[in-house]
Amino acid sequence: MRWLADAWTTIIRRLRFARTPADGRLGAQGEDLAARHLQSAGLRILDRGVRFPTGELDLIALDGDTLVFVEVKTRRSDHRGTPSEAVDRKKQSRMTRAALQYLKLRRLLDRRCRFDVVAVLWPAGDAAPQISHIRSAFEARDFGGMFS
Numbered sequence: 001m002r003w004l005a006d007a008w009t010t011i012i013r014r015l016r017f018a019r020t021p022a023d024g025r026l027g028a029q030g031e032d033l034a035a036r037h038l039q040s041a042g043l044r045i046l047d048r049g050v051r052f053p054t055g056e057l058d059l060i061a062l063d064g065d066t067l068v069f070v071e072v073k074t075r076r077s078d079h080r081g082t083p084s085e086a087v088d089r090k091k092q093s094r095m096t097r098a099a100l101q102y103l104k105l106r107r108l109l110d111r112r113c114r115f116d117v118v119a120v121l122w123p124a125g126d127a128a129p130q131i132s133h134i135r136s137a138f139e140a141r142d143f144g145g146m147f148s
Contacts, residue, residue: 030074055094083119
């Protein structure tokens, strides 16, 4: 029966983390574009792709003395909603927990923070991508008990 459990674990891992190569490239291109956009707006990029068991932080930037946790959403079209609409309450909660983990690890709990969203609509072909930077897109969510 152990082999069956191992087989199911392998299948679930593959399904959970399966991405088509095009999706991965699009996301990485969107994050690169978002980082350049934020830098041109005067923010300094501190970290990229920071992962914790609680969630992932696409970009971490400094805006003056404010630490900015940035979620980048890149889409080819808005047929199923805008890229920023994909940052739902569940994603916000995961980001909050990951941000708190980052702050605790770096001993920055006293730092002023905010959560931004950079939405990139990048149509296929030669069309230029549209970038939308939403400052203070949401407040920290569902972090009760995380300070212990």
